[in-house]
Amino acid sequence: PQTIQPSGNTLQSKQHYLQTWMDESKRDVYIVPYIDGSHWQLMVIIPKQYKIIWFCSLHRKMKTDLRTMLQG
Numbered sequence: 001p002q003t004i005q006p007s008g009n010t011l012q013s014k015q016h017y018l019q020t021w022m023d024e025s026k027r028d029v030y031i032v033p034y035i036d037g038s039h040w041q042l043m044v045i046i047p048k049q050y051k052i053i054w055f056c057s058l059h060r061k062m063k064t065d066l067r068t069m070l071q072g
Contacts, residue, residue: 014069022047036063045070 009017022030022045030045042055043062052070054062 011065011069018070034066036060 028046028048030043030047032043032045034041034043039056039058039060041060044053044055045051046053
């Protein structure tokens with residue numbers, strides 16, 4: 001999961017990482033931990049239903065760059 005973090009990775013490299021991972025594994029559900037600063041959040045991606053569920057105990061919304069990457 002650290003490959004999708006904003007730690008110097010380009011938007012394209014993050015998209016490629018996720019797309020390759022999902023294409024090769026062909027799972028029904030993906031559980032993706034995400035860290036923003038020192039706060040962990042969780043995404044559940046359900047490709048067949050075109051859904052992404054976002055869990056954040058601090059009720060933060062998904063960052064725009066992450067949303068853009070997932071929509072790409």
